[in-house]
Amino acid sequence: MPLSDDIAERLLSAIIDGHYPPGTALPPEAVLAEQHEASRLTLREAIKVLRAQNIVRIHRGRGTYVNTPDQWTALEPMIRAAAAGPRTGGAVSEKLIEARRMIEVGAAQLAATRRSGDDLAQLDELLEEMRAAARAGDTEQFVEADIAFHDVVMRASGNAFVPLLFEPFGRLLVEGRRQTSAVPQIRTNAIQHHEAVLEALRAADPEKARRAMDDHMAQTTDDLRTHVMRVAEQPDA
Known part of the structure; x- marks a missing residue:
């Protein structure tokens, strides 16, 4: 170099x-x-x-x-800034959730009519892994199962471009989930919303799946602001 x-x-x-x-x-x-x-x-x-x-x-x-990071024009530095934590990357993390919302809501809607029995079985298994990890307080396992759940939904959309759109964000998705999933209440919220998404996919209801994923993204934004960014902004004791 x-x-x-x-x-x-x-x-x-x-x-x-x-x-x-x-x-x-x-x-x-x-x-x-x-x-x-x-x-x-x-x-x-x-x-x-x-x-x-x-x-x-x-x-x-x-x-x-x-x-400010939201003015940067290169993806890798922005990912690093967001992964650094809420003090430096909170605004960037929110924008990532916005981008996820735009893509994942549509992916869930498509997946409702295109998912296979194997997809539903995988989602069921991953949801149970999330529950087990939450009970054990295992953040790493929870994050791994959470990300895998969303990967299955995106693949189940039947559009090969959808999962590829998130490939550059891989590390940031992991770091962002670690920040939020370390909070027990956020894990509880995430499990409830993943259950709703799976229920909609199992019912093959596109509108219900769209609403369920949209609600999940809204809750994720609220959790970031309430349990991560707000805590980081509080003065040290």
Whole structure:
């Protein structure tokens, strides 16, 4: 990896970690060059990398400023920001749920008439795994079964493009579920909504499936705001 790319990566990590919050200026070019043991020319190349992704903006005569993650134009940095936690990525996590809602509600509607008996059996099994994991307080197992449940629904839509749309978000989906599924009340809410989705699919009712998945996405957003983001915003005791 070229040194300029390595420095850009380090600066991005510092931004995501909150060392340089959105709206603040990066240290002067000379200071950053010294910190990273690089020439000012190399440092400028690193800043260009971040600027090309709209992670930072340059104000002539004033310095280089950090943009909020929702202004970034590259997927990987946004995923990393959202995965970093609610303090830095809460807004991005909400936008991911919005994107999921747009796709998964339609996928559930299609799956209601296209699902197979094997699909229903898999969903039944995964729902039972979620219940068992919730009883055991096993967040990792709960997350794994939760994501697998949604994967089955998307595949059951009968449209091969639907599951592929979420492939780039794989890591973020896992990290986001870990944040929320660690809360017992959220696990309870999730199980209830997954039961409703499965019931609608078993009934082969497209409208009921659409409503059930839409309700689930709405509950997921509310849980994120109530149990994760709001807690993160509270001052330390």
